Amino acid sequence: xxxxxxxxxxxxxxxxxxxxxxxxxxxxxxxxxxxxxxxxxxxxxxxxxxxxxxxxxxxxxxxxxxxxxxxxxxxxxxxxxxxxxxxxxxxxxxxxxxxxxxxxxxxxxxxxxxxxxxxxxxxxxxxxxxxxxxxxxxxxxxxxxxxxxxxxxxxxxxxxxxxxxxxxxxxxxxxxxxxxxxxxxxxxxxxxxxxxxxxxxxxxxxxxxxxxxxxxxxxxxxxxxxxx
Amino acid sequence: xxxxxxxxxxxxxxxxxxxxxxxxxxxxxxxxxxxxxxxxxxxxxxxxxxxxxxxxxxxxxxxxxxxxxxxxxxxxxxxxxxxxxxxxxxxxxxxxxxxxxxxxxxxxxxxxxxxxxxxxxxxxxxxxxxxxxxxxxxxxxxxxxxxxxxxxxxxxxxxxxxxxxxxxxxxxxxxxxxxxxxxxxxxxxxxxxxxxxxxxxxxxxxxxxxxxxxxxxxxxxxxxxxxxxxxxxxxxxxxxxxxxxxxxxxxxxxxxxxxxxxxxxxxxxxxxxxxxxxxxxxxxxxxxxxxxxxxxxxxxxxxxx
Numbered sequence: 001x002x003x004x005x006x007x008x009x010x011x012x013x014x015x016x017x018x019x020x021x022x023x024x025x026x027x028x029x030x031x032x033x034x035x036x037x038x039x040x041x042x043x044x045x046x047x048x049x050x051x052x053x054x055x056x057x058x059x060x061x062x063x064x065x066x067x068x069x070x071x072x073x074x075x076x077x078x079x080x081x082x083x084x085x086x087x088x089x090x091x092x093x094x095x096x097x098x099x100x101x102x103x104x105x106x107x108x109x110x111x112x113x114x115x116x117x118x119x120x121x122x123x124x125x126x127x128x129x130x131x132x133x134x135x136x137x138x139x140x141x142x143x144x145x146x147x148x149x150x151x152x153x154x155x156x157x158x159x160x161x162x163x164x165x166x167x168x169x170x171x172x173x174x175x176x177x178x179x180x181x182x183x184x185x186x187x188x189x190x191x192x193x194x195x196x197x198x199x200x201x202x203x204x205x206x207x208x209x210x211x212x213x214x215x216x217x218x219x220x221x222x223x224x225x226x227x228x
Numbered sequence: 229x230x231x232x233x234x235x236x237x238x239x240x241x242x243x244x245x246x247x248x249x250x251x252x253x254x255x256x257x258x259x260x261x262x263x264x265x266x267x268x269x270x271x272x273x274x275x276x277x278x279x280x281x282x283x284x285x286x287x288x289x290x291x292x293x294x295x296x297x298x299x300x301x302x303x304x305x306x307x308x309x310x311x312x313x314x315x316x317x318x319x320x321x322x323x324x325x326x327x328x329x330x331x332x333x334x335x336x337x338x339x340x341x342x343x344x345x346x347x348x349x350x351x352x353x354x355x356x357x358x359x360x361x362x363x364x365x366x367x368x369x370x371x372x373x374x375x376x377x378x379x380x381x382x383x384x385x386x387x388x389x390x391x392x393x394x395x396x397x398x399x400x401x402x403x404x405x406x407x408x409x410x411x412x413x414x415x416x417x418x419x420x421x422x423x424x425x426x427x428x429x430x431x432x433x434x435x436x437x438x439x440x441x442x443x444x445x446x447x448x449x450x451x452x453x454x455x456x457x458x459x460x461x462x463x464x465x466x467x468x469x470x471x472x473x474x475x476x477x478x479x480x481x482x483x484x485x486x487x488x489x490x491x492x493x494x495x496x497x498x499x500x501x502x503x504x505x506x507x508x509x510x511x512x513x514x515x516x517x518x519x520x521x522x523x524x525x526x527x528x529x530x531x532x533x
Contacts, residue, residue, distance in 0.1 A: 049443075074447070081445035091440050095247045107240075108446035110232050152444065 001027040001160065001191045002048065007059035009043050009052065009215075017043040019215040020059075025193065027159070030186045032194045032202045034226045035212035041195045044212070045164045048193070049083055050076050064159055081109055084153030084161040084190075088168035090145045092137040098124065098148050099133040105155045119155065127151045127181060143174030150181060154190075161185055164195045175201055202226040233450060241457035244434070251433060255426050255459070256466045262419040263470030263511055269412055270507060271478075271496060275485070276404045278494040289369055290386030291356040295323075297381045302354045305378055309358060312372055314365030319357040326352040353383060420518060427459055427522035431530070438530045448531045455527060459519035467512045474500070 002025040009018040018040045025031050035041045046052045047061055050071050054061060060069050068079055092101050099120055106116045124130050127147040137145055146166055153161055163182060167175035179201055186192045196202055202209060202225070209224025210217060245252045293302055299322070306318055321329075327350045334340040360366050373385060431438075434455070441451045478496050485494045500507060 077445040077447045079445075080443065085443060091436075091443060093437055093440055104440075105444035107236050108441055108444055108450055110236070112232060156445070 001025050001029070001064060002193070003060070003062040004044070004047070005060040005062075007047065007061060008055045009040075009047065010055055017215050018047075018054075021212075021215070021217050023210060023217065025191060027191055028186070028189055030183070030192045030194070030205065030207040032196055032205060032207060032209045032224075032226075033212060034196055034202055034209055036197065038214075039212040040215040041197075041212050042164060043215075045085075045162055045193070045195050048160075048162055049085055050079055077109075081156045082158055082160070084150075084156065084158040086146065086149045086153050086161070086163040086166045088165035090137070090149045090169075092145055092148055092152075094137050097134050097136055098129060098140070101137070101148055102152045102155055105152050109156070120151075123151045123154050126154070126184075141174065142170045143177050146170060146174070146178050147181065150178070150185070154185065158190065160191045160193065162193045162195070165197070166194070167196065167198055167201050172200070176204075179205065197226075199226040233453075237450065237453035238457055240454035241461060244454060245458050245461055248430075248433070251430055252458070252462060255430060255462045256469065258422055258426050259463055259466035259515060260469045260473070262415075262422055262515075263467060264473060265415050266412075266419065266511060267470065267474050267507070269408065269415060270500075273408050274496055274499045275489075275494055276408070278499075279489060280400070280404070282489075282493065284363060287359075287363065287366075289358045289360075289366060289373070291358070291373060292383045292386065293354045293356075293381055294383045295351070295353045297353065299354065301381055302356065305381065306356055308375075309356070309369070309372065312369060314360050314362070314368045315358055316361045317359045319359075321355040321357065323350050323352055323354050326350075326355055423515065423518050424522040424525075427455075427519060428526040430459075431455060431523065431526040435530055438527070442531070451531060452523065452527055455523045456520050459523055460516055463512060463515040463519055467508060467515070471508060 002023065004021055004023040006020050006022060007018055008016070008020050010016050021040075021044075023044070033041045033044055043052070047054060048063060050068055053071075054069060056070075060067060062068070063079065064082060066079070066082075071079060093104065096104060102123060103116045103120050106119065111119075121130060121133070124133060127150055129144060129147055129151065132140065132144065137148070140148065146169075150161075150163075150166075161182070166178055166182070170178060175198065182192050182194065183205070194202075194205075206223050209219070209221050209226060211219040211224075211226070291305070293305075302320065306320055309315055309318055330352060331341075331344065358369055360369055370385065373382065438451055475497070478500065482495075482497055485496065
């Protein structure tokens with residue numbers, strides 16, 4: 001499903017974020033990418049959605065059978081409709097309601113209105129927000145905001161869900177709810193990539209853990225723990 | 229799909245317009261002020277053009293024939309002058325008409341009336357009044373009048389009195405046009421800077437929305453179009469507002485202009501009415517093009533991610 005082959009990423013002027021790393025994630029897996037700040041885990045996430053490109057001279061990134069190493073600018077929207085992304089800061093539009101925030105992802109891809117009104121309530125039901133369609137983000141708790149973001153990420157029925165520190169702004173109870181939701185999404189067959197430095201969250205999962213240290217893969221355990 | 233995108237971009241533009249109403253009003257206000265500034269210049273140009281053309285209309289060359297010259301000879305001179313390409317119009321005033329006008333004009337002057345009663349016949353001669361197409365054509369016409377064949381027929385020319393005035397008007401016209409051009413360029417530069425920065429600020433306030441649009445897979449065209457449409461709405465509303473204010477101000481100023489420029493037809497409302505499409509259409513088009521360029525440039529850095 002996801003293959004990073006000999007990928008190196010250097011930021012100007014000479015900060016090497018990833019050093020020749022190799023990662024292979026199979027369809028339907030739940031993988032946690034962990035590491036301390038500056039270890040390169042967020043760089044991996046940014047590479048997967050083509051927010052940044054790897055160093056040009058070597059390496060290859062394949063997502064869902066699509067070589068995105070040298071993806072064209074106009075192809076990026078298509079890639080991002082195939083990967084659901086969730087961030088620590090939720091990235092919700094404050095002037096749009098819960099329904100509008102989720103519908104937004106369909107509107108930008110030209111989905112007809114009737115279809116939007118059919119799909120959005122279904123996805124909001126999955127994240128248990130069916131009764132808060134008309135609320136604005138500022139009227140929601142942190143956990144609810146993150147669930148809206150997850151609903152938006154799921155709206156295109158992506159094969160991959162990339163969650164970059166999704167529990168970073170949440171308390172323990174809300175974090176547990178979000179992790180349970182990610183597990184539920186994984187059970188439906190979606191590949192989940194969780195980027196996190198939250199030991200409790202990662203250790204509670206009992207799933208595959210890839211540990212990054214100084215831009216290199218230091219450990220890759222089938223049922224791993226956050227040990228740094 | 230294409231229709232859905234257009235419809236949705238328009239809906240987003242309207243939604244953004246209302247949800248950021250204060251920013252929208254500020255943008256409209258600034259664009260309307262720009263329109264007003266440019267149209268103030270249009271007014272100045274219209275007034276100066278009217279005044280200059282009124283003075284120009286008063287300029288002509290009068291040929292006073294000797295008293296004994298027969299009408300057929302005057303007609304001959306008239307025919308010859310009419311062949312000149314520089315001549316727009318020639319008016320013939322016969323000795324009788326000349327005399328009648330003179331008497332009418334001096335009817336309150338008793339001394340003149342007494343002298344005229346003592347005279348047996350008409351002491352005045354025929355006159356040809358020649359109007360040129362352009363001010364610069366008068367020297368050619370004067371040269372034609374100085375033809376040796378007509379020296380014995382012509383008593384005097386009535387142009388020397390206007391020569392200095394014509395030269396002054398030519399200088400004033402050129403200077404006014406030069407000044408107006410410089411002021412217009414300055415206003416256009418100021419307008420471009422104001423509109424460009426207003427659009428940049430509007431887009432800066434939407435940067436979070438743009439990054440989220442990119443994140444959920446919106447194409448650059450889809451992201452750009454609501455901003456461009458929103459700015460076009462602002463431009464159209466600002467243009468409508470400016471037109472209302474301009475016509476209101478013109479209706480207040482027009483009566484005073486008529487009093488101030490006595491004898492000169494300065495009809496600003498008529499001028500704006502007859503040039504409505506050109507004046508406001510070109511300004512609206514300019515603002516729309518400026519908005520599209522500003523939006524595209526300002527959005528550029530946010531669309532790279």
